Amino acid sequence: MLTFPDLHGARFGHINLDVLARAHAHFRDAALVPQLIKQKVVTNPLLDPHLCHEMIQEAHAHLGIDHSYGGWFEDRRVLWKDSYLEKGQHWIHLGVDFNVPAKTRVVATWKATVELVDDDTPMIGGWGPRVILRLKDDPDLILIFAHLGEVSCKAGDKVKPGDTLATVGSPPHNGMWFPHLHVQAVDLKHYKRDWTHLVQELDGYANPFAASHAATIFPDPMRYMRLWE
Ligand SMILES: [Zn+2]
Structure with missing residues (x-):
């Protein structure tokens, strides 16, 4: 998938x-x-x-x-x-960007629960429509999908491989970015401690001096993505 x-x-x-x-x-x-x-x-x-x-x-x-x-x-x-x-x-x-056309369908490649769906439009430089997932097979991790267009899931949904999550968004409704999908992994312990009640404070960028610490909180999400068969 x-x-x-x-x-x-x-x-x-x-x-x-x-x-x-x-x-x-x-x-x-x-x-x-x-x-x-x-x-x-x-x-x-x-x-x-x-x-x-x-x-x-x-x-x-x-x-x-x-x-x-x-x-x-x-x-x-x-x-x-x-x-x-x-x-x-x-x-x-802190994440990986996928530079694919606006309206491209984004599909789950693992079992997960939708933790949150939100949208900070019209904030410039924001997340736009965003989906936050908790992976079933990697329960210590949260996966954020951002700068979306149309979202096809809601909080509490259980998704499985092949389920459509959303489409890729475009400016101005995606946070005013070029069309792309931003995917960011977050360590669950930090997410729960620092952001559950302040999810707008969680950002996709960090200061270079905080980078080595940030790398332990925001691991590389590439292993959860499938670009090739
Ligand atoms: Zn990004």
Whole structure:
């Protein structure tokens, strides 16, 4: 059972979005710096989700892949410069992003209970529609699926492999991000202690100085995802 059954046979490749952003910034600045200084434009154009999406599509074409994934503990200080993450220097991405088209169906590949379904739209830089699951075979872990479109499950539902959870969302209703699925694993003990009653406080980014501690709380979710048969 694949996480994105409708993308069966598509070519997936690993991608580092901050490396892409650095290359993008280099070309952009080479062409535009004198103009930007003149206009006092200091904001990061990649904060426009459409431009960011375009950059990722160009990378896919260049790499000869259809879709991409990656980003666990990636430092994204160039990609998200000037964003809400700047204040706390929260540059370390705690989940894995799957750069697949908006409306792609997301399916469960394990048995789980839906712990929570929520939506912080219209928050910019938020989770958008989000599904939080507790895995049956790995009960010490919570799995978060975020930046969703249409959600097909509700809290308390038991899901099994093949059940549709949701579709991938798009801006502005997905937290104002480029279309992608963010998946983040959270250690259950920490989730219960720190976030059960404060689930809006749980974020997808951390400060680099907290990264080694964060790695024990937010393990790599890739082993719960199935991109290939
Ligand atoms: Zn993400």
